[in-house]
Amino acid sequence: MQEGEYAFRLVVTDSAGQQSTAVVAVIVQPGNNRPPLAVAGPDEELVFPVQSATLDGSGSSDNHGIVHYHWEHIGGPSAVEMENVDRAVATVTGLQVGTHLFCLTVADQQGLSSTSTLTLAVRKESNSPPRARAGGRHVLVLPNNSITLDGSRSTDDQGIVSYLWVRDGQSPAARDVIDGSDHSVALQLTNLVEGVYTFCLRVTDSQGASDMDTATVEVRPDPRRGGLVELILQVGVGQLTEQQKDAVVRRLAVLLAVLDSDIKVQRIQAHSDLSTTLLFYVQSRPPAQVLRAADVARALHRRLSREKADFLLFKVLRVDTASCLLECSGHGRCDPITKRCICSQLWMENLIQRYVRDGESNCEWSIFYVMGLACALLVLAGGVTWLCICCCHRQKRTKIRKKTKYTILDDMDEQERMELRPKYSIKHRSTEHNSSLMVSESEFDSEQDTIFSREGMERGPPRASRNGSVRNGASFSYCSKDR
Incomplete structure (x- = not known):
């Protein structure tokens, strides 16, 4: 219908052919179309990083209805991607830190349109560092x-x-x-x-x-460490059953005769592919007290040596304390493998205690003490040896002097016998004459021995000795002037 006045008549007829009419007037006035109203939504503030944002323009309105929507990015960092820009609701991704402006345009069927602007502010968050709690x-x-x-x-x-x-x-x-x-x-x-x-x-x-x-x-450390005993059996850990383990414990109780104590197995573990380690301790009944591992191991080792090799069902490869408990006298450390002390520098084992007394490894002797003692013993031994040698030598000299033999001087008168002439390395044999002056054979052995010979008589009349007359027991020194 166009603008103007229109008249319409209605004729109605019944079954008897009777009719009636009515007229209606329709006036078409010019149209009153209002433009649509675009609503892009409230402004938003987002925290970077932003995965995506939604632009909602569904709040826009028109008296005749909106037939067209369009979103456009008009301000801010350009690295922005938009989806569904021709719909009421659009999606934005790639927002960077900054202020972004988006414009929404809507239009009705008459071509009337309207726009609205939306502001999205993306700011960088002031991130607080985490707080670690390890326990x-x-x-x-x-x-x-x-x-x-x-x-x-x-x-x-x-x-x-x-x-x-x-x-x-x-x-x-x-x-x-x-x-x-x-x-x-x-x-x-x-x-x-x-x-x-x-x-x-x-x-x-x-x-x-x-x-x-x-x-x-x-x-x-284990409070029972001082009582743990290590028993190594020749059987794989996978082959040792629970029944066999109980049997081994019962036989251990028999060996140790622990009537008032209990054997507690702490751990069973593999020692090698073919051997198993059984760690146990012996605890007395109330009041509970763990027996010393060294005493238990020593007693068990002694009694196992008297039994058959398979008394504990399997061959016993080793019996020892589970850990090395030696204090090493405070001068070393205990080797956990050999269970012996490794002494610090300048210290060594007390061999007397190690091999004579209780046999426990230690580090009691200082090397300085040992060296001093060795030197003292060496000096003492040297002194005793020298004293023995001196005594033997003195005793030998005494014995030699007691063996006195005399030689009679030949063809000497009484005056000539008074003159003595020493001569070295000459010994006179006894003659057929007797004399009252004789010389000991032992005196010929020294450098100052006096020898009487015929040589003095052949040289002429007797001369007086430099030393005067000879007395019994007097000795003379050899002089070249007497020749």
């Missing part, structure tokens, strides 16, 4: 050698994305990590040994910020 200090007492360190108390405002546990380099190396748990929130450890372990937990958030905290595990 603090823990105390573990052997034989319990497993523990779990829990780092779940660590926090972050945006969430923690990675955990890493690292062992300190000064910690004991012996430990096993279960199922790679050193990269998870809880660290599971086993096979720990005596000592202090330090583990560092590093947590990281999505922004790369990180924090560290440490946890310590103090592994204390």
Whole structure:
């Protein structure tokens, strides 16, 4: 219908042919179309990083209905991607830090349109670093050698994305990590040994910020360590059944005669492919007290030597204390393999105690003391030897002087017998004449022996001796002037 007045007549007829009419007037006036109203939505503030944002223009309106929508990015960083730009609701990705402006255009069927602007402000978040909580200090007492360190108390405002546990380099190396748990929130450890372990937990958030905290595990020795005995049997650990183990324990009780005590097996483990280690201790009944491992091992070794090799069902390869308990007199350390002391420098074992007394290895002797004692003994032995030699020599000289033999001087008158002439290395044999002046044969053996010979008589009349007359027992020195 066009603009103007229209008249319409209605004729109605019944079954008898009677009719009636009515006229209606329709006036068509010119149209009153209003333009649509575009609504892009309220302005927003987002925190970087932003995965995506939604632009909602469904709040736009028109009196005759909106037939067209269009979104457009008109301001801000250009690295923006848009989807469904010709629909009421569009999606934006790739938003960077800054202020972004989006324009929405709507139109009705009459071609009337309207626009609206939306502001998206993307700011960089002030990220707080995470806080690591490794669990603090823990105390573990052997034989319990497993523990779990829990780092779940660590926090972050945006969430923690990675955990890493690292062992300190000064910690004991012996430990096993279960199922790679050193990269998870809880660290599971086993096979720990005596000592202090330090583990560092590093947590990281999505922004790369990180924090560290440490946890310590103090592994204390077994309070029954002094009573643990190591029994090595020649049988594979997989072949030893529970019944056989009970039989071995009963026979151990028989050997040790522990009527008022109990044998407690602490651990059974493989020693090699063909041998098994049985760790046990002997505990007296109330009041409970663990017997010394050294005493138990010594008694067991002595009694096993009297029994058959298979008295304990299997051949016994070794009986010893489980750990080396020697204090080494404070001057060394105990070798856990040989169970003997390794002495520090300048110290050595007390051999008397080691091989004569109780046989326990020690480090009681200082090398300086031993060297001093050895030197004193050497000097003493040398002095005793020298004294013996001197005594023997003196005794020999005494015996030689007692053996006196005399030689009679030949053809000498009484005056000539008074003159003495010493001469070396000449011995006179006895003659057929007797004389009252005789000389001892023992005196001929020394450099100052006096010899009487015929030579003095052949030289002429007798001369007076330089020393005067000779007396009994007097000796003379040899002089060249007497020749």
